[in-house]
Amino acid sequence: MNLSRREFLQALTITLLSSNCSTQRRFGDFDIEGLYSAQSFGNVRLLHFTDCHAQLLPVYYREPSNILTAGERHGHAVPLSGQALVDYYRIKSGSPEAYAFTHLHFIELAEIYGKMGGFAHLATLIELLRGESGPGNTLLLDGGDSWQGSATALWTQGRDMVAACNLLGVDVMTGHWEFTYGSKRVLENLKQFNGEFAAQNIALTDAARFDSDDDNPAVFKPYVIKTLQHARVAVIGQAFPYTPIANPKRFVPDWQFGIQEHNLQAVIDQIKTDKAADVIVLLSHNGLDVDLKLASRVSRLDIILGGHTHDALPKPILIDNSGGKTWVSNAGSHGKFLAVLDLDVGKGRLKGLNYRLLPIFSNLLPPDPKMQKLIETVRNPYIDQLAYPLATADRLLYRRDRFHGTFDQLILDALLEVSGAEIAMSPGFRWGNTLLPGQTITLEDVMNHTAITYPETYMRSLLGREIKAILEDIADNLFNKDPYYRQGGDMVRVGGFRFNCDPNAEVGRRISGLRMPDGKTLDADKTYKVAGWAGVGEPSSGKTVWEVVVEYLGKSGER
Known part of the structure; x- marks a missing residue:
């Protein structure tokens, strides 16, 4: 009725x-x-x-x-x-x-x-x-x-x-x-x-x-x-x-x-x-x-x-x-x-x-x-797992913005610390709930940001120029002047270095200013250890990304 x-x-x-x-x-x-x-x-x-x-x-x-x-x-x-x-x-x-x-x-x-x-x-x-x-x-x-x-x-x-x-x-x-x-x-x-x-x-x-x-x-x-x-x-x-x-x-x-x-x-x-x-x-x-x-x-x-x-x-x-x-x-x-x-x-x-x-x-x-x-x-069989407490949010944890999200930063920090990589990358997904400061971060919250059928993490050795090429390719998917060549999503999130992006620049020239935390420029000819997850190629063999985040939160306490 x-x-x-x-x-x-x-x-x-x-x-x-x-x-x-x-x-x-x-x-x-x-x-x-x-x-x-x-x-x-x-x-x-x-x-x-x-x-x-x-x-x-x-x-x-x-x-x-x-x-x-x-x-x-x-x-x-x-x-x-x-x-x-x-x-x-x-x-x-x-x-x-x-x-x-x-x-x-x-x-x-x-x-x-x-x-x-x-x-x-x-x-x-x-x-x-x-x-x-x-x-x-x-x-x-x-x-x-x-x-x-x-x-x-x-x-x-x-x-x-x-x-x-x-x-x-x-x-x-x-x-x-x-x-x-x-x-x-x-x-x-x-x-x-x-x-x-x-x-x-x-x-x-x-x-x-x-x-x-x-x-x-x-x-x-x-x-x-x-x-x-x-x-x-x-x-x-x-x-x-x-x-x-x-x-x-x-x-x-x-x-x-x-x-x-x-x-x-x-x-x-x-x-x-x-x-x-x-x-x-x-x-x-x-x-x-x-x-x-x-x-x-x-x-x-x-x-x-x-x-x-x-x-x-x-x-x-x-x-x-x-x-x-x-x-x-x-x-x-x-x-x-x-x-x-x-x-x-x-x-x-x-x-x-x-x-x-x-x-x-x-x-x-x-x-x-x-x-x-x-x-x-639907939820009752899983309720204990979903509600399992991991840490307390000490800031607003959100995902959605064009270049940055604080929950994405948490994932990047986890990838860097648990894997020992120099650089981390996380996809610019737009889905995932927001947590207010003081809220308990539960396993359900982590899953709300990572629940996919290809969650395995990976470690790759990439030259500096290869890292820049990856960023240029993703930027073109987002900012190509022809909408038919845009695939949606936000810019890939990165940890361990910074970069500048000009959406209106020509193809191959959108990314600049790639610098490591010490201020040094990313070396085009140097090999870096890069951690990531959600690769679209062949399946990776690493831990699932939620396992990595849970391990990190367990070691790090409040975030």
């Missing part, structure tokens, strides 16, 4: 009254009912979340303080961060929205507004929004990176998240980190998934197709047509196009990926020719930069619901193309937000759109009992 607005407001009031005085006082000046209120617009509702990274519980997650980029932006200064975002969208400083969308005064505001997200709280809001739009008028879309990012997801090979998404009622999803469980596990998990998986840009390799009895090279459905009460909606899937490059290819040896722009246009044209849908939506895991370029080059696509780069856009971006205009949005990450798109559909086309990106304040939204029970059932 769908939650009525009256029941929702009653539950909201009870939740607020049961919270502490500081929270009541600060939220008391905020239009809470207005935040989650119904907008009388249109006849179709799309709900979109992405990049939750298997965070079933509410988390602290600090948004980046800088988002540097390079190249064509199609006339839009997006995404924004920090004070620039607050000013552009006219968000009140110190407000719940400022806390949700920026890093500003994060520690102080986190202590007032609390954790965000959590599937039990997300489920409550989804139930309300479905009820508002009426039966048969809502689709729930998952942009991927849902099965990876936590200990329980890794230990159950994503099955915990399949169960949670089933209970949430996901209609269609696409993927990225899901593929790192391997093609066999992906297909097995999808047999248990109640929704549908779509990806127009994944096909069998030529070798796999030669060995197959099926002439169809597509691995998954390219799109799904959903018939609602007032419209037919086509949802085209766009999985992460660089999966075999950014992650080990051995997990999906028979599948090939790519942006597949021409194929996408052909799919759109087919849907239009057949008059199969009134609205065409691309459920994308490209990343925002790629989606913006794609929207300018592909015609007759109404909406792109994006993911991968974890950008939380308070408003969508309207892009011109040869066939009209396309709306582009991105719904943040870690379960912090739910995008609500109310569509006015009539005479076979999208006539109008109203968009809201709703923050999920777990101190406000009461947990859904059924989802809460499922989460407890």
Whole structure:
């Protein structure tokens, strides 16, 4: 049964009254009912979340303080961060929205507004929004990176998240980190998934197709047509196009990926020719930069619901193309937000759109009992391991920023000390919860930053010039002037030396000023011992990175 607005407001009031005085006082000046209120617009509702990274519980997650980029932006200064975002969208400083969308005064505001997200709280809001739009008028879309990012997801090979998404009622999803469980596990998990998986840009390799009895090279459905009460909606899937490059290819040896722009246009044209849908939506895991370029080059696509780069856009971006205009949005990450798109559909086309990106304040939204029970059932077998205390955070420990993260620094310090290396490198992953000063660092927190299927550490001997070449290559993946050559993620984290990076410099000239802690320049002809983890080549034989971090914290005490 769908939650009525009256029941929702009653539950909201009870939740607020049961919270502490500081929270009541600060939220008391905020239009809470207005935040989650119904907008009388249109006849179709799309709900979109992405990049939750298997965070079933509410988390602290600090948004980046800088988002540097390079190249064509199609006339839009997006995404924004920090004070620039607050000013552009006219968000009140110190407000719940400022806390949700920026890093500003994060520690102080986190202590007032609390954790965000959590599937039990997300489920409550989804139930309300479905009820508002009426039966048969809502689709729930998952942009991927849902099965990876936590200990329980890794230990159950994503099955915990399949169960949670089933209970949430996901209609269609696409993927990225899901593929790192391997093609066999992906297909097995999808047999248990109640929704549908779509990806127009994944096909069998030529070798796999030669060995197959099926002439169809597509691995998954390219799109799904959903018939609602007032419209037919086509949802085209766009999985992460660089999966075999950014992650080990051995997990999906028979599948090939790519942006597949021409194929996408052909799919759109087919849907239009057949008059199969009134609205065409691309459920994308490209990343925002790629989606913006794609929207300018592909015609007759109404909406792109994006993911991968974890950008939380308070408003969508309207892009011109040869066939009209396309709306582009991105719904943040870690379960912090739910995008609500109310569509006015009539005479076979999208006539109008109203968009809201709703923050999920777990101190406000009461947990859904059924989802809460499922989460407890999933976690109970592992609860002692998850809660095992390792140390106390003596600073804000976060991951997300373009070049630096304090939790990444902890990982680097661990790699250096435990391995005895001169230099350490850690991937610029964007997933992982934030810890406030004074919080206990548990094994679960470490796993939230390291839970992957290729966690082994390695030691390599590299010349100084080879280290610089690696940094140049990664910088080009991030800052290439053509968005189609950007793979997302943040800059690799380094320990044991420093460097400068100019995103707008030419290829091969972005990295400079490589210096060791004693101030000496990194010697191009000298060999250095370099430790790292998450290599995308052949499997390494070293300890898992979480074993290294646990050992380091055990020796080092407070961090």
